[in-house]
Each structure stands twice: as structure tokens, then as C-alpha cells.
Amino acid sequence: MSTRERTVETWTPPATNQVWTGQSVPRKEDNRLVKGQGEFADDAWMHRTGHVHFVRSPHAHAVINGIDVSAAERLDGVFATLTGEEVRRLTDRYSGVAPEPGGRAKDYCLAVAKARFSGEPVAAVLAETRELARDAAALIEVDYEPLPVVLDAIEATHPDAPVVHTEVGSNVGWHGVYDFGDVETACEEADHVVRIPHLHFHRFSSTPLECSAAVVNWDPGTDVINITSNNQMPQFAAMQIAPALGVRTDQLQFRAQDIGGAFGIKLTSYTYLTALALLSRKAGRPAKWTEYRSDHLVGSCHGNERTFTDIEVPVMADGEILGFSAKAFDDVGAHMRYEPLGGVIFTQVLPACYGFQHLKVDYTSVTTNKTPVGPNRGYSRMQHLWMVERIVDIVAAELDLDPVAVRKRNYIPTAAFPYETPNGCIYDSGDYHQMLDKALEMLDYDGWRARQKAAEGSGKRIGIGIGSTLDSGTSNFGQARLINKHLPFSGNGEAAICKLDLHGEVSVALGSAPQGQGHETTTAQVVADVLGLTPAEVEVRPGHDSARNAYIAFSGTYASQFAVTGIGAALGAAKAVRDDIFRVAAAVLECEPGDLQLNGGFVSVDGDEDRAMSFAEVANLVYMNNGSLPPEVFDEASLNRRYVYRPPFGVPDWKTKTGQLTLTYASQVHACVIEIDEETGVTTVLDYVAIDDCGVPINPQIVQGQIHGAAAHGVAAVLQETLEYDEQGQLLNGTFWDYHVISAPDTPAFRTGHVVSPSPFT
Amino acid sequence: MADDVLPITVTVNGERQTKVVPVRQLLVHFLRDTLGKQGTHIGCDSGNCGACTVICDGKAIKSCMQLAVQADECEIETVEGLSEPLGPQSELQASFAKHHALQCGYCTPGMLMSSKALLAEQPEPDEQAVRRGLKGNICRCTGYVNIVRAVQDAAGTLEQG
Numbered sequence: 001m002s003t004r005e006r007t008v009e010t011w012t013p014p015a016t017n018q019v020w021t022g023q024s025v026p027r028k029e030d031n032r033l034v035k036g037q038g039e040f041a042d043d044a045w046m047h048r049t050g051h052v053h054f055v056r057s058p059h060a061h062a063v064i065n066g067i068d069v070s071a072a073e074r075l076d077g078v079f080a081t082l083t084g085e086e087v088r089r090l091t092d093r094y095s096g097v098a099p100e101p102g103g104r105a106k107d108y109c110l111a112v113a114k115a116r117f118s119g120e121p122v123a124a125v126l127a128e129t130r131e132l133a134r135d136a137a138a139l140i141e142v143d144y145e146p147l148p149v150v151l152d153a154i155e156a157t158h159p160d161a162p163v164v165h166t167e168v169g170s171n172v173g174w175h176g177v178y179d180f181g182d183v184e185t186a187c188e189e190a191d192h193v194v195r196i197p198h199l200h201f202h203r204f205s206s207t208p209l210e211c212s213a214a215v216v217n218w219d220p221g222t223d224v225i226n227i228t229s230n231n232q233m234p235q236f237a238a239m240q241i242a243p244a245l246g247v248r249t250d251q252l253q254f255r256a257q258d259i260g261g262a263f264g265i266k267l268t269s270y271t272y273l274t275a276l277a278l279l280s281r282k283a284g285r286p287a288k289w290t291e292y293r294s295d296h297l298v299g300s301c302h303g304n305e306r307t308f309t310d311i312e313v314p315v316m317a318d319g320e321i322l323g324f325s326a327k328a329f330d331d332v333g334a335h336m337r338y339e340p341l342g343g344v345i346f347t348q349v350l351p352a353c354y355g356f357q358h359l360k361v362d363y364t365s366v367t368t369n370k371t372p373v374g375p376n377r378g379y380s381r382m383q384h385l386w387m388v389e390r391i392v393d394i395v396a397a398e399l400d401l402d403p404v405a406v407r408k409r410n411y412i413p414t415a416a417f418p419y420e421t422p423n424g425c426i427y428d429s430g431d432y433h434q435m436l437d438k439a440l441e442m443l444d445y446d447g448w449r450a451r452q453k454a455a456e457g458s459g460k461r462i463g464i465g466i467g468s469t470l471d472s473g474t475s476n477f478g479q480a481r482l483i484n485k486h487l488p489f490s491g492n493g494e495a496a497i498c499k500l501d502l503h504g505e506v507s508v509a510l511g512s513a514p515q516g517q518g519h520e521t522t523t524a525q526v527v528a529d530v531l532g533l534t535p536a537e538v539e540v541r542p543g544h545d546s547a548r549n550a551y552i553a554f555s556g557t558y559a560s561q562f563a564v565t566g567i568g569a570a571l572g573a574a575k576a577v578r579d580d581i582f583r584v585a586a587a588v589l590e591c592e593p594g595d596l597q598l599n600g601g602f603v604s605v606d607g608d609e610d611r612a613m614s615f616a617e618v619a620n621l622v623y624m625n626n627g628s629l630p631p632e633v634f635d636e637a638s639l640n641r642r643y644v645y646r647p648p649f650g651v652p653d654w655k656t657k658t659g660q661l662t663l664t665y666a667s668q669v670h671a672c673v674i675e676i677d678e679e680t681g682v683t684t685v686l687d688y689v690a691i692d693d694c695g696v697p698i699n700p701q702i703v704q705g706q707i708h709g710a711a712a713h714g715v716a717a718v719l720q721e722t723l724e725y726d727e728q729g730q731l732l733n734g735t736f737w738d739y740h741v742i743s744a745p746d747t748p749a750f751r752t753g754h755v756v757s758p759s760p761f762t
Numbered sequence: 763m764a765d766d767v768l769p770i771t772v773t774v775n776g777e778r779q780t781k782v783v784p785v786r787q788l789l790v791h792f793l794r795d796t797l798g799k800q801g802t803h804i805g806c807d808s809g810n811c812g813a814c815t816v817i818c819d820g821k822a823i824k825s826c827m828q829l830a831v832q833a834d835e836c837e838i839e840t841v842e843g844l845s846e847p848l849g850p851q852s853e854l855q856a857s858f859a860k861h862h863a864l865q866c867g868y869c870t871p872g873m874l875m876s877s878k879a880l881l882a883e884q885p886e887p888d889e890q891a892v893r894r895g896l897k898g899n900i901c902r903c904t905g906y907v908n909i910v911r912a913v914q915d916a917a918g919t920l921e922q923g
Contacts, residue, residue, distance in 0.1 A: 035851070036841035209868045210866070294807070518865070704862070712902075744899070
């Protein structure tokens with residue numbers, strides 16, 4: 001002890017090296033959030049800020065003959081107005097992602113010449129206060145000429161249906177057939193063919209509690225456009241906004257700290273950000289906008305509404321399902337925007353959890369006079385997995401088989417992993433049989449079947465449901481080429497910067513914009529393990545900030561990928577800093593880098609810990625004392641490292657529609673029991689069990705929280721959340737009074753269990 | 763009328779102050795914009811989601827559902843009043859963190875204020891009482907399981923295991 005004190009005065013012997021990854025470390029972000037010190041988009045203010053209010057079309061489909069803003073502009077305190085006609089002159093249409101024919105549709109930040117859904121923004125006002133902007137918006141007169149509306153995806157494909165985008169020629173934005181194996185022959189050879197004429201996955205939204213909000217300032221001096229917002233994929237927004245405004249992408253400086261939930265719904269807010277930028281430039285002042293909930297429900301985006309028809313399922317007498325064929329129609333609303341990506345994303349999980357070899361989906365993406373869709377949580381896979389689980393249950397019911405037995409007969413066997421699906425996706429790991437067994441045991445399946453029988457005739461019906469799904473994480477953006485072969489996208493990734501600061505402090509900047517997934521904590525855990533620190537000693541910069549330079553085009557929090565891409569980037573950057581520390585210390589301590597270890601903020605010689613330097617001493621040499629830096633490391637000691645994680649993807653083959661579309665798969669088996677009152681229809685969830693397998697969790701408590709939240713969204717979507725339109729295309733439930741978000745008494749006390757099948761890939 | 767202003771005197775987190783407010787200003791905007799109490803959030807503008815919940819004269823209210831002028835001579839507590847900005851968390855706040863009762867944190871201030879008011883009325887609520895008591899507060903991240911646990915733990919009614 002005394003020797004050590006003489007050698008390095010600050011040295012304290014570290015506790016045994018603790019591994020933080022895999023532990024339920026308390027969240028670093030919680031302290032500011034429980035104290036109301038979070039910084040959300042509506043908390044942002046700038047000097048001279050004006051407030052924006054959007055004028056929205058009351059018609060689902062109408063020609064706009066003219067807009068008179070003069071009365072609004074005469075109001076004292078109104079700084080600027082913006083109309084669709086100005087937008088047409090000042091901006092280019094968004095590039096979008098759709099190929100021909102949907103790609104011909106012109107999408108701008110305000111409706112140009114025609115309103116295509118009720119709630120579409122047609123004009124905007126920037127004024128001194130939020131109230132004044134609203135008053136002024138009410139004075140804007142729009143001359144509409146209503147048109148017939150089309151509100152159903154299948155009706156919209158008929159030749160005589162009203163056309164939402166005349167330049168497309170019809171309402172079919174994209175059509176593609178996925179055909180693997182030979183389902184026609186399978187149907188001929190099967191013992192039974194089960195036919196399901198129609199299934200409908202309804203429209204709903206995960207409605208993040210925080211609505212969209214932003215402050216946009218187009219600085220006239222520097223021409224920099226500062227965007228403080230809660231957009232969840234800022235660089236995708238940049239790719240849409242910059243060409244539309246005719247500016248460089250590096251003029252767009254995005255910033256976001258805390259985001260109050262997003263669920264994919266905040267990915268397409270770039271249209272509003274564009275309008276704010278135009279208003280800011282016109283008025284020469286910052287433009288602040290916070291969506292009202294009614295604006296959000298009618299004017300942001302909804303989840304994909306999908307109708308399946310003509311489902312055919314070849315089944316053998318023993319319950320083996322050979323595959324299925326189906327037609328799928330996505331109602332994507334009035335603008336394609338992120339669509340038709342929904343037309344390929346579901347193929348990440350084409351056979352779901354099953355060993356089906358004959359698969360055919362004839363998919364059509366259709367525009368209607370409804371709110372555009374966006375990639376709502378579970379995007380496109382959810383709709384598809386739901387259909388597959390319906391197929392399994394309907395097959396069991398029609399052939400009088402046990403739904404548990406049918407699942408077990410058809411699940412991909414555990415020994416088959418890594419498993420290649422007929423369309424070339426690699427399911428990395430899983431054990432569906434074990435998960436189902438565990439779910440049924442936790443639920444007391446046999447007991448409930450007995451109680452179900454006993455309840456017959458009592459006026460209460462008991463239902464037992466099983467859902468087995470898998471969630472694909474870390475998408476290969478190359479799958480976009482299966483719908484548009486010209487899109488120059490493939491792979492995926494994320495950037496992070498790790499550095500030692502002036503006094504040896506470790507900080508990490510990420511490119512993602514988290515919405516409650518605990519990025520600060522999980523990043524700190526893995527970086528702490530690399531650098532021999534505690535998570536408390538690793539400062540993780542929350543949110544996204546273009547100025548930090550920790551981003552690539554894919555940066556963001558979406559599609560279940562942070563634990564792979566974001567953590568992968570943070571790990572890479574931390575390891576690069578570790579290697580810098582080793583290089584400097586090896587030169588100073590006169591040893592080899594391989595002889596060194598990190599612990600407690602010190603780098604020391606393994607087995608001779610008196611030969612040590614603190615991180616502060618290393619930082620001192622590099623940043624403020626480089627006259628003392630050994631010359632051999634002069635050019636290779638940065639201590640500030642940017643790393644880009646890139647998953648090992650290639651480019652999928654657009655001709656055969658095959659390839660590795662996703663890196664990881666987590667699986668889930670949920671089982672629940674409900675009771676329905678025959679007279680009133682009141683439905684009560686009596687028990688709900690969720691078994692998950694996401695491999696080795698970085699933070700088990702955070703994973704469990706994600707499971708609870710996702711299960712609540714599922715229960716909500718099934719039992720009470722739906723977006724309903726009348727025959728004129730008016731959204732009937734555009735507030736939280738009538739859009740029934742699930743609340744605490746409606747939500748079952750989910751019970752969770754886990755199976756761990758580590759991924760061989762991450 | 764629309765531009766009229768009135769002076770009001772309110773006590774917010776123990777600090778009594780007089781401000782001139784537009785008569786049409788909502789209490790939540792007064793708290794957030796005028797007083798800078800930005801921990802109080804807005805989620806629905808219609809009194810359904812509870813993100814704007816504050817305690818007014820001992821009762822949990824939704825501050826988006828009343829005007830600032832209606833709070834004249836009232837005593838209001840916001841999330842910023844639960845603990846010192848730089849100090850330790852209150853027991854309820856610490857229980858939320860311990861049980862992972864928050865993810866994005868947007869509903870959390872309102873959830874905490876409703877929970878505090880609930881515990882003042884029912885010091886030992888069982889699970890169903892907590893769920894009923896928080897019906898007016900929406901959380902889209904947690905599925906409520908851990909929020910209910912956190913409130914019960916703070917009340918000492920959480921069964922271990």
C-alpha cells in the first residue's frame with residue numbers, strides 16, 4: 001500500500017474488475033427525467049421566436065382554387081404566411097423512395113393545388129404568439145372544390161375509383177409479387193387447402209405522448225438552418241429536406257435531446273420542418289411549432305392498414321402447413337412518403353416462426369384519401385405476422401387440431417438455426433418450442449382450458465390466445481432495392497465518438513435520438529467495460545446533434561437496431577480510444593501496449609501495477625503537455641475517435657427478391673386469456689404472459705420494460721385503439737377523447753419470462 | 763377581449779408571485795412559458811393524458827384544462843417542487859427510477875404528481891387502487907406495470923417477489 005502511494009499519489013487499488021454489460025444498471029437518464037429536467041422539443045426557445053399554426057383542409061379530397069391570406073396578414077403581430085402555391089415555387093418535390101408509378105406523385109410540405117386528405121396542411125401562419133397564429137389561421141380563406149373520395153384500398157384499385165394523384169394514373173403506387181417455392185403445386189398435393197377470403201389489419205397509431213414539435217431558424221447570415229426538433233431519424237429528414245429546399249445537407253443542423261416517444265410516427269415530420277424553414281426565411285426569425293394532439297392524429301401519420309384476401313393454405317393431415325399464398329393491399333393514405341417500404345419490410349419475416357417452404361404474397365401499395373402512413377412500431381412485419389398467426393389458428397380450428405400442436409408441428413426446429421428462409425433471410429437463433437412450453441406453463445394453459453369448458457353457458461366466454469412472432473432488428477437498407485432497384489441504399493450502420501477530455505474524463509456522443517430506450521445507460525455499460533470504468537464515470541451525450549459529427553445517413557432510433565448498431569459504434573470508438581491510451585502509456589512506461597491493462601481510470605502494466613498512469617496524465621500529455629509526449633506516438637495519439645459500425649451486409653438481389661434483409665432476430669411467444677361478457681361484450685384480460693428471446697441482454701431491466709410497453713401497444717391495438725373514418729373521409733376520432741389510448745386499469749399486469757439464444761452474429 | 767390581461771397571484775412550489783397574464787392563457791402555458799416550469803408537459807390538449815398534471819390546493823388537476831386566471835390565489839405544486847434541482851430525489855421519484863417506471867420520461871412529471879396526490883388520499887393503495895388512481899395519466903412506453911410497482915413500493919404495499 002505504502003509503496004503504491006509513493007509511486008502514484010492518486011492511486012487507489014481498484015475493486016476486482018466488474019463487468020457491467022448484462023446487468024440491470026440504474027438508468028443514467030432517470031435523474032433529470034424524474035425531476036422534470038428533461039429537454040424536449042417544445043422546451044426549446046429562441047430569441048424573437050414566432051409561433052406557427054397550420055391551416056388544414058376540411059375536405060378529404062378537393063381542388064384548391066385559391067387561398068386568400070390578406071386578412072391574416074393584416075393582423076398586427078403576424079410575421080408571415082405560407083401557401084401551397086408558394087411552396088411549389090420555392091421548393092422541389094420530395095424525392096421519396098417510391099419508383100414508378102407511385103414515384104410520379106408530387107409531394108410537398110403543403111398541399112399544392114389539391115388537398116388529398118382531411119387534415120392536410122394547405123397554408124401556415126407565423127405570428128407573435130401561439131394564440132395569435134391560431135386566430136390568424138382562422139382568417140385565411142381557402143376556396144375548395146370538393147372531389148369524390150376513395151377510402152378503401154381495394155376499392156381504390158378499381159379503374160373507376162377517384163384518383164388521388166392524377167400524375168400516377170391510378171391509385172396503385174407499387175405492386176410486387178414475392179413467390180418462393182411452389183405454392184400452387186403444394187395446394188394440389190396437400191391433404192387440405194384452407195381458404196381465408198378476407199382479413200383486415202386496422203389502422204391505428206402508437207401515438208407518442210409528446211406530439212411533434214420544432215424550432216427552426218434559417219440564419220440569414222450564415223445560411224445555416226438550425227432545427228431543434230423531435231424528428232427521430234434526422235439524416236433521413238435531411239435527405240428529403242435539403243434537395244426540396246435546394247440547400248446543402250450540411251446547412252441543416254439538427255439537434256434533439258429527449259424525445260417523448262416516437263414509435264416510428266416521428267420519422268416523417270420532415271414535411272413540417274420544411275414549412276418551418278420556409279417561414280423562418282421569409283420572416284427572418286425562428287419559427288416554433290408544437291403540434292396539437294388533434295393535429296397529430298389527423299396530420300402526422302398512421303400505421304399501415306392492410307387488407308389480405310384470397311389466402312390459400314396447403315395443409316397435410318398431420319397438421320403440417322406447407323406454406324400459404326395471399327394478396328395484401330396496404331392503404332398508405334394520401335402520400336407515399338416512406339412507402340412503399342412497407343411492401344418489402346414484411347419479407348424480413350416472410351415465413352414468420354415457421355418452416356413454411358412455399359410462400360407467395362401478391363402485394364399492392366395503394367393511395368387513398370386518408371392520412372399518410374408512417375413506419376409505426378412493428379412496421380409492416382406486425383401486419384404480416386398477425387396474418388400468419390391467424391392462418392395457424394384458422395387452420396387448427398377448421399381441421400379440428402390443437403393450435404399448440406399445429407404451432408409445434410410447424411415451428412422451425414431449434415437445431416435448424418442459423419436458419420435460412422426461402423427468401424434468403426438468416427434467422428440467427430431461437431428456440432420457439434421452449435418458449436411456447438414456457439409460456440403455456442406460466443399461463444397454466446391446461447388449467448385455463450378446463451376453466452374455459454366450465455364457463456360454457458355461464459354468459460361469460462373465455463378465450464385463450466397464443467401469438468408467436470419474431471422481430472427483425474438492424475435492417476439491410478438494400479432491401480429498398482427490391483421495391484426500387486434504382487435506390488442507392490444498402491447496408492446500415494451508426495456512428496459514435498468516444499474521447500478522453502482534457503482531464504481524462506471519458507465521454508461518448510451517439511448519432512441516435514433515443515425515446516426512452518436507455519441509450520445513455522447501455523452505452524455507458526459497454527464503454528465502461530472497455531475502458532475499465534464504472535458506468536457513472538462514462539458521460540454519454542444524450543440525443544442527436546449534427547455539430548457533434550457522430551452520425552451517418554442511417555443514424556436514428558428506429559427498427560430495433562440500437563443495441564447492434566449504436567452499441568457497435570460506441571464499442572468501436574471506445575476500443576480505438578483504449579488503443580490510443582495503450583500507445584501513449586506504453587511509450588511513457590516503456591513497455592509493449594499488449595502488456596497494459598485499464599482499471600479504475602488508470603492504465604498500468606499487467607502484473608506490475610505500480611507502473612501506471614492515470615487517464616488524466618495520459619490526456620495531459622496529449623492535449624496540453626505535448627512537449628513531453630514521446631515522439632514515437634506524436635502522430636498516433638488522438639484520444640478522440642469516431643467509429644462507424646457497419647453490419648456485414650451485401651446487396652439483396654432485386655431480380656429474385658432474396659438476400660439477407662436483417663442481421664438479428666428476437667423472438668416472442670405471448671399467451672393470454674380473455675373473458676368476454678356475452679351480453680355487454682365487455683372484454684377483460686384475465687392473464688397475460690410474455691416470453692422473449694433477444695439473446696444476451698445488455699440491461700435486463702430495460703429489456704423487460706420494452707416488452708411491457710410493446711405488449712401494451714398490442715393489447716391496445718386489438719381491444720381499443722383504431723382510427724375510424726366516415727364516408728366523407730373525416731377522421732371520426734381525432735382527439736384522445738375518442739381515440740382510446742390504453743390506460744392503467746385497461747392494461748393487464750404482464751408477466752414475463754425469458755429464453756436466451758445468443759446470436760452468433762453480434 | 764381576446765387581448766385582455768389580468769394580474770394573478772399564485773404560489774408555485776412555495777414561491778408566491780404576481781404576474782399579469784392574458785385572460786385566454788392556459789394554466790399549463792403560464793407554468794411552462796411564463797414561469798419556466800417546463801417539467802409540466804402537454805400531451806393531448808383535452809384533459810385525457812395527464813402529462814400536464816399539477817397539484818393545485820392539494821388536488822391533482824390537469825393544467826391544460828383551466829385558464830391561468832382561474833389559478834389566482836391558488837397554491838400549485840409542480841414536479842420541480844418534489845425535490846431540489848441539485849438535491850436528492852424524493853422517495854417517489856427514487857422509486858420510479860428504481861423500478862424502471864419511466865422510459866422516455868415525458869409522462870413522468872404528470873405521473874409523479876398524480877401519484878403524490880393519490881398517496882395523500884390513499885396512503886396504502888393496492889394494485890387496483892393505483893391503477894384506478896392513475897387512469898387519467900397515459901404512458902405509452904411502460905405498459906404501466908413498473909409505474910404501478912413504483913407507486914406501491916413508495917407506499918410500502920408492494921408484495922416482494
